[in-house]
Amino acid sequence: MATIKRPGDFESMLQDPVVSVLIIGGGINGAGVFRDLALQGVDVLLVDKGDFCSGASAATSHMAHGGVRYLENGEFRLVREAVRERNRLIRNAPHYVRPLPTTMPFFKWFSGLFNAPLKFLGWLHEPGERGAVVTKIGLWLYDAYTRTQGTVPRHRFAARRKSLAQFPQLNPRVLCTATYFDGAILVPERLCVELIVDGLAAGPHAAARNYLAAVGAADSRVTLRDELTGESFSVQPEIVINASGAWIDAVNGALQRETRFIGGTKGSHLILDHPELRAAIGEHEIFFENDDGRIVLIFPLRDKVLIGTSDLHCDDPDSARCTPQEVDYFWAMIAKVFPGISVQRDQIIFSFSGVRPLPARQSDATGQISRDHSVRLTWPGDGVDFPVYSLVGGKWTTFRAFSEQVTDMTLTVLGRERRQSTRNLPIGGGKDYPRGAAAEQRWLAALSAETGLQLARLEILFRRYGTRAAAAAAFIAADADQSLQCHPYFSQREIAFLALHERVAHLDDLILRRTSLAMLGELNAELLAELADMTGAALGWSEAVRQAEVERTCALLADRHGVRLH
Ligand SMILES: Cc1cc2nc3c(=O)[nH]c(=O)nc-3n(C[C@H](O)[C@H](O)[C@H](O)COP(=O)(O)OP(=O)(O)OC[C@H]3O[C@@H](n4cnc5c(N)ncnc54)[C@H](O)[C@@H]3O)c2cc1C
Incomplete structure (x- = not known):
């Protein structure tokens, strides 16, 4: 078997297996807790069996949102927290999170008017399409939660004529539309990795490894298996x-505890290369409900269109794939809102699915299961000495607040004080972010003077990485560089920077999560081969490893994302 070598510091991590906190899972919640604990000076090890941000956190609808419909389930605490966190994300990660105008078309005035109080009282379990009037009440509350923050504008309603003037392709049966603001998380995978990079920068007490699975436990030790080499070893945590x-x-089963905390639901998305649909939505997300109350969204993702999502019970997260039935469902939904626009299967350039880690079922209607988060403690026992805190639920949007709660709890258990708050702390390339066109130009000019790189090149790096472009540019400028032959907007040293500084282990980490190349349909067989050359040169791959990586990536793209490269 062709094996991949770990970076040199890996061995040193194994010298001392004692660690205060072991975090299992490097999705957004694990990454958020990792950064927070690292900033408080706690020695912490984060591990993931796959790449960071390769589970549900890479399968989102890209929304930083309060979840206006959760009001109907009586989840007022969650909505208030999520709206605040949405605003914080827009402020702390301006390079990847932007205000997103969201437009809801209505085909009924009064539907759902009595559902909300009935559901709140627990007397109604089946969701249904909400009409304009009940949504108006929800949006009024939504605005009220952030009245004083002014991060995004308030909602407004538009009558039928005005709505059709703005969206001429909209179903002419529409009665009115409501437009409110949420946030768009443009590149969630990068934002999650940047959180981990920030945590690592806090000092050598913080370590993070992808492709390291927690597979067992005995006494005070957890067994970790290196998924790159097959080797196993153990760490001795105070808290897991x-x-x-x-x-x-x-994972709790592997740690010798039987739990039934999770009742996951699968959601799928498609990315379409469909210029007509993209033009029809403008820069707005179109967000609407099916007759059964399920949510569908049509979202502008650069020059492509993101369609989602489904909500189906799923017990095996590794098996989640987008099915032909889900595609039919999306097609029917698009036809309901934009009946004049036809969509074809060959316009799908990428698909993805993930499983929401929702609490074990309280409702048969998946949309009604709480999206709130909680921490569940399982005590030492059965020959295993450390406590395990399981992070159940939690939206992408609320990861910081959830991480803060978990970190505070952990600090209490360890008898330590919080040193730093994350509330107003910028993330990754959101640090020292120049606000406004003039400040941006000054920032770029200074970086150009410092590195000797051309302004046009730096502008591309800035759009891609925010102010982390400075670190990328310094690395690029340190040696001779040239554009990739198959993609003139990426360069050889930029790929080397990502490979060496962002924990790339497999080729698919690079094309799926450090860049958006696969998701935006910019990949072909020739480019993949060139990227394998560049990544392999940076990471010291043999020819056999390089070949195996190309084959693995092609197989994974076909199986999980419906992509066949030519
Ligand atoms: C379809 C869909 C759409 C969504 N849309 C939105 C949205 O628009 N906005 C929003 O705010 N939220 C959204 N969410 C919710 C949000 O994405 C999730 O709640 C959140 O990402 C969960 O993060 P997590 O870190 O808890 O889990 P995950 O991201 O799934 O991370 C868990 C990690 O644990 C790792 N792991 C598993 N077993 C082991 C092991 N034995 N050893 C080591 N590591 C292991 C996995 O590899 C994985 O990386 C959506 C979710 C889905 C599925």
Whole structure:
């Protein structure tokens, strides 16, 4: 078997197996807790059996949102927290999170008017399409939660004529539209990795490894298996935080505890290359409900269109794939809102699925299961000495607040004080972010003077990485560089920077999570081969490893994302 070598510091981590906190799972919740604990000076090890941000956190609808419909389930605490966190994300990660105008078309005035109070009282379990009037009440509350923050504008309603003037392709049966603001998380995978990079920068007390699975436990030790080499070894944690999302019960099983905390639901998305649909939505997300109350969204993702999502019970997160039935469902939904626009299967350039780590079922209607988060403690026992805290639920949007709660709890257990708050702390390339066109130009000019790189090149790096472009540019400028032959907007040293500084282990880490090349349909067989050359040169791959990586990536793209490269 062709094996991949770990970076040199890996061995040193194994010298001392004692660690205060072991976090299992490097999705957004594990990454958020990792950064927070690292900033408080706690020695912490984060591990993931796959790449960081390769579970549910890479399968989102890209929304930083309060979840206006959760009001109907009586989840007022969650909505208030999520709206605040949405605003914080827009401020702390301006390079990847932007205000997103969201437009809801209505085909009924009064539907759902009596559902909300009935559901709140627990007397109604089946969701239904909400009409304009009940949504108006929800949006009024939504605005009220952030009245004083002014991060995004308030909602507004538009009558039928005005709505059709703005969206001429909209179903002419529409009665009115409501437009409110949420946030768009443009590149969630990068934002999650940047959190981990920030945590690592806090000092050598913080370590993070992808492709390291928690597979067993005995006495005071957890067994970890290196998924790159097959080797096993153990660490001795004081506390374990199980942040493995939909895998939480399986991981607890490996840690000698039987739990049934999770009742996951699968959601799928498609990315379409469809210029007509893209033009029809403008820069707005179109967000609407099916007759059964399920949510569908049509979202502008650069020059492509993101369609989602489904909500189906799923017990095996590794098996989640987008099915032909889900595609039919999306097609029917698009036809309901934009009946004049036809969509074809060959316009799908990428698909993805993930499993929400929701609490074990309280409702048969998946949309009604709480999206709130909680921490569940399992005490030492059965020959295993450390406590395990399982992080159940939690939206992408609320990861910081959830991480803060878990970190505070952990600090109390360890008898330590909080040193730093994350509330107003920028993330990754959001640090020292120049606000406004003039400040941006000054920032770029200074970086150009410092590195000797051309402004046009730096502008591309800035759009891609925010102010982390400075670190990328310094690395690029340190040696001779040239554009990739198959993609003139990426360069050889940029790929080397990502490979060496962002924990790339497999080729698919690079094309799926450090860049958006696969998701945006920019990949072909020739480019993949060139990227394998560049990544392999940076990471010291043999020819056999390089070949195996190309084959693995092609197989994974076909199986999980419906992509066949030519
Ligand atoms: C379809 C869909 C759409 C969504 N849309 C939105 C949205 O628009 N906005 C929003 O705010 N939220 C959204 N969410 C919710 C949000 O994405 C999830 O709640 C969140 O990402 C969960 O993060 P997590 O870190 O808990 O889990 P995950 O991201 O799943 O991370 C768990 C990690 O644990 C690792 N792991 C598993 N077993 C082991 C082991 N034995 N050893 C080591 N590691 C292990 C996995 O590899 C994985 O990386 C959506 C979710 C889905 C599925």
